[in-house]
Amino acid sequence: MSDRFVSLQKLSLAYGQTEVVPELDLDIREGELIALLGPSGCGKTTTMRAIAGLMAPKTGKIFIDGTDVTRTPANKRGIGLVFQSYALFPHLSAFENVAFGLRLKKMDNLEVTSRVEHGLNTVGLAHLAARKPAEMSGGQQQRLSLSRSLVMEPKVLLLDEPLSNLDARLRLEMRTELQRLQRETGITMVFVTHDQAEALALADRIVLMKEGVIEQLGTADELYNKPASKFAADFFxxxxxxxxxxxxxxxxxxxxxxxxxxxxxxxxxxxxxxxxxxxxxxxxxxxxxxxxxxxxxxxxxxxxxxxxxxxxxxxxxxxxxxxxxxxxxxxxxxxxxxxxxxxxxx
Amino acid sequence: MTSKWTSRLIIGLTLTFLIGPFLIIILAGMSAGDFLAFPPDGLSLKWYIKVFTVESFQKSFALSMFLAVFGTLTALVLGVPAAYAISRYDIPFGETIKTVVAAPIIVPGIIVGLALLRYLVIPLGFTVTLALFLAHTALVLPYAVRVVLSSLNNLESDMEEAAVLLGCSRVGAFTRVVLPNIQGGVLAAFILGFVTSFNQVPVSLFLSGPGVRTLPIDMLSYMEITFDPSVAALSALLAFLSVVIVFVAEKFLGFSRYV
Missing domain, CATH: 2.40.50.140 (Nucleic acid-binding proteins)
Structure with missing residues (x-):
């Protein structure tokens, strides 16, 4: 188990002339569930997009599993991302949504079928394989999106505000589900949220960010009971x-x-x-x-x-x-x- | 009571104004006489049959079909990527490009035709067919860009990023995820472009040459020489064709969503 499975080193991120993250150093442990927490505009989503390879850093390096991936394109990084909007493909059935990435790997059909079935089973959607995303509820769509990323066996799974679009009951269900999947698969998960309660309930460790700078990093207990700054205290x-x-x-x-x-x-x-x-x-x-x-x-x-x-x-x-x-x-x-x-x- | 009759009168007048000419043309084409007249001199379908035997109509119909189909396809090949670039990337002068692309809709056709003749056909020695093809492509391009753009704007861009993270290239994400989800818009753009190109008169007027005419231009010149009801019959058939195309498109695509 590596302590620096994902390592961001002196990472600087900007949209054009607007600097979002001035210089970020962060090490994420293998197999942990870590939350990037902060108010909107704190750079948490930008950091996540940089890890995924959807935006190129201005300076600095990103290592995943010991390899420098700073210049590796997003489609070659082996990272999964569950979008806040789920980003499902509306023209494809649930089955084909999950099969999408596997087919691109030129896997044979039998293998694809068995993996997709297993993937749909894991999130309890096996009975809806033929449905289109539009015919599914919000909670089901999210689980489908999760399954689509998980079947690719990503090195790191990123989740953008995974609970924000769900109602209170589904939220609890999804939280339990995410923790279970994380325990079963051992995948390193990074999720972005603005909700401190969500971060406290779900994460092994929390990275509290403010204006692109890490304000405090620690366990839920540490951040809740021992906030290091006025900002952290206010947030918790x-x-x-x-x-x-x-x-x-x-x-x-x-x-x-x-x-x-x-x-x-x-x-x-x-x-x-x-x-x-x-x-x-x-x-x-x-x-x-x-x-x-x-x-x-x-x-x-x-x-x-x-x-x-x-x-x-x-x-x-x-x-x-x-x-x-x-x-x-x-x-x-x-x-x-x-x-x-x-x-x-x- | 009065207001009810007033509104009925207005609706009636509007419909008469819109559909009336169409009915007159249909009936004028059904004349049994030798001259274009309304009301027609007796009824027969001979002019509807005759139009299929006129050689110049056959030739110009083929040319108009060619221009409408291939001009529109070319406009889509250029317009779909252009619309994609405008909607997804923060390209410099994006707004300017949108305006320029729309110019052929705003600028009167007479001017477009004259300009193409004066600055393309004459100095560069383009053949008439090539000039017509380029002109029709340019005229359809704004529709292609606009219609496709509106269906692209309804599509979340997250989807393409999701496809990329699952292993697609950017181009792969476009063909596998974007294109299947905007195909209704693309088809709508094709139909709109086809009808626009097929009915186009002012630009084609300038660019037609000896022996090379689009169907509407050919009908105009036919009428200058021969004043028989076949032009009315042909007009009715063409109007009918347009109605059928739009009706089928609406039925199967919900065409009006895109236009």
Whole structure:
């Protein structure tokens, strides 16, 4: 098992004069399921297209399985890509869609048939082999697209927003399916997403990107619990982030005096860490929403907006109510300037 | 009540205006007399039969068929790749090229014909047939590009990239994935081009020479000499041919989607 199965070295990507990725270094392990995560425009899709060979890097090199493929055309790289739109061939049946790449390899007909049947079976579509893509549901189309890539036995399988076009129930199903296929085939998979929940649920490791630069790389646990930057913290649900000053913490509207024991940088709280109903600070409820097991509040305080959640069984506050709250130091995530973040403990 | 009758009147007038001339021509061709007249002098089908025996009609029909079929095919051979390039690649002056390609539709045929005669046929010594062929190709080209372009724009470009990643070359992706999915558009462009070329008068007028005439030009000159109902009969047959082609195309292709 190679630790540098896919290796991007000093990769620089641009569309014409617009630089998307200035210089990227990334090593992907053999057999892992890795997510490229970030908001739109962060360069995640561009990076994926470069790995596939659909766009040429300005500078830098791409290695796959120890071979420099930087100049290898896309059709010779042996990489699969499941498009967000699925990109199925509408004029061909499900069977012929899956057989497409195999036939190009000049494989004999019996071999093609057995491989396609196996491929359709793997994704549970054997009974729909004769259907055209237009006669299939979104979930089925996606599985067909997946199967079409998998029968080629690619070295790396790339997936562009694999769950975004599916409804909640299918999403869960597909997630399980992808993990199962990855375990069974051992194929290295790279998927692109803007949804942190999707990345957390599916990936062995997550590459968080911002403006073409890797902001943080680590396991789901590491990114969720130990975000390395303000951007990462914000992306993984620390919705209350404030700068630390000598006297207290500073938001976009004002500051909150208090002792926070942190010297510099930022302090961050998840909505669930904010205490509502008691505490030294005062604010006005400007928004409340019921979300099943919990209630979500937006509280307008001296330093700006505070997002908080409380168990639904707690006392309910209405819009306009004055409410006491606390930002407890225990449970806050501290992001000092230029150093690693730490969990504050009292 | 009034508005209902008003709208019926308008629809009736419109239909009369559109279909009326067609009916008049059909009936005029069915005349039993020797001169083109409406209403016809008695009824017979002799002129409908006679047109098939006129030698110059046979020759010019063959030429018009040749121009319509091969001119349109050539326009497609040039136009399909051009449309593909415009839709898929960010080519320099893409918009300009689209406008230039559309020019033969916008510029009056008389001017196109005169220009081709003055700057191609006379100085370069092209034969009349070659000049006609080039002119018809050029006239059909805008339709080929436009119609194919609209069906290409409805096709996701992801599909070609998917084909490439499955091992196709760029050209292979075009023939295996793009072409089968735009064949309706290509066929529609062919029919539209065929009809346009076949009915073309002003350009052909300038480029016809001794013994080489397209059918519409031949009909014009025939009428100058002989004023019998055979021209009406032939017109009716040609109009009927166009209607059949478009009807069949609509029935099997949903022709109107592309035009």
């Amino acid at each position: 649900g620390f919705e209350n982030i404030f700068a630390v000053s000598d006297a207290g913490i500073v938001g976009n509207k004002g500051s909150l005096a208090g002792t926070f024991e942190a010297q510099d940088g930022h302090l961050a709280w998840r909505p669930g860490a904010v205490v509502v109903g008691k505490g030294p600070y005062e604010g006005t409820v400007t928004g409340v929403a019921f979300a099943g097991e919990q209630r979500e509040y937006v509280i307008e305080a001296a330093l700006g907006q505070i997002k908080a959640t409380t168990p639904a069984t707690d006392k309910r506050y209405e819009i306009g109510d004055s409410v006491a709250f606390d930002l407890p130091l225990a449970g806050a995530w501290h992001l000092p300037e230029g150093r690693q973040g730490v969990l504050m403990a009292k």
